[in-house]
Amino acid sequence: QKEVEQNSGPLSVPEGAIASLNCTYSDRVSQSFFWYRQYSGKSPELIMSIYSNGDKEDGRFTAQLNKASQYVSLLIRDSQPSDSATYLCAVRGGGADGLTFGKGTHLIIQP
Amino acid sequence: NAGVTQTPKFQVLKTGQSMTLQCAQDMNHNSMYWYRQDPGMGLRLIYYSASEGTTDKGEVPNGYNVSRLNKREFSLRLESAAPSQTSVYFCASSERGFNEKLFFGSGTQLSVL
Numbered sequence: 001q002k003e004v005e006q007n008s009g010p011l012s013v014p015e016g017a018i019a020s021l022n023c024t025y026s027d028r029v030s031q032s033f034f035w036y037r038q039y040s041g042k043s044p045e046l047i048m049s050i051y052s053n054g055d056k057e058d059g060r061f062t063a064q065l066n067k068a069s070q071y072v073s074l075l076i077r078d079s080q081p082s083d084s085a086t087y088l089c090a091v092r093g094g095g096a097d098g099l100t101f102g103k104g105t106h107l108i109i110q111p
Numbered sequence: 112n113a114g115v116t117q118t119p120k121f122q123v124l125k126t127g128q129s130m131t132l133q134c135a136q137d138m139n140h141n142s143m144y145w146y147r148q149d150p151g152m153g154l155r156l157i158y159y160s161a162s163e164g165t166t167d168k169g170e171v172p173n174g175y176n177v178s179r180l181n182k183r184e185f186s187l188r189l190e191s192a193a194p195s196q197t198s199v200y201f202c203a204s205s206e207r208g209f210n211e212k213l214f215f216g217s218g219t220q221l222s223v224l
Contacts (some may be wrong), residue, residue, distance in 0.1 A: 034213075044154070098205075
């Protein structure tokens, strides 16, 4: 059974600070890693993808991957109130059966 | 650009009733998926279709059937709805490949009384 673990939160971060979201996964052959953002009552939207070890930056977002430790993280710099949402970590293994999602971390950015 | 379109957005059923959730995508994607999302449980895969003409069970397939009507459309059927199927259902599609990014529809809020 593939598992993706996230701290459910809520994680409360002051506006302008760095928010750090973490995720671990159980399937060692996992190849692709994604972060989705989901606002309350809305569908998940993709914000970052990462496929190789190291860091990947896109604007205020940085995804970090460490396959040896089976660990993925998302950093949000200069956090804004509009970043308040649930962040879902998703992992794709070696098969064709879609993504396995974590239960999500609820992030609150305090003005 | 419509992306992934799901209908209906809301539905209330009585126990034992049947219904079909419809999903269509206009991105020429090969793979389509049905997920359900419950509080505290995250998104769980019900069924998926890796390509036109194929369907496979996901993590929680019991009580559901699917049809990949053509490359664009993938429907989910509840033959005899149960209260445990009260959930938010999301359809998604993707290109097939290791960098498989899922694009989601807006969801269907289903309540079974």
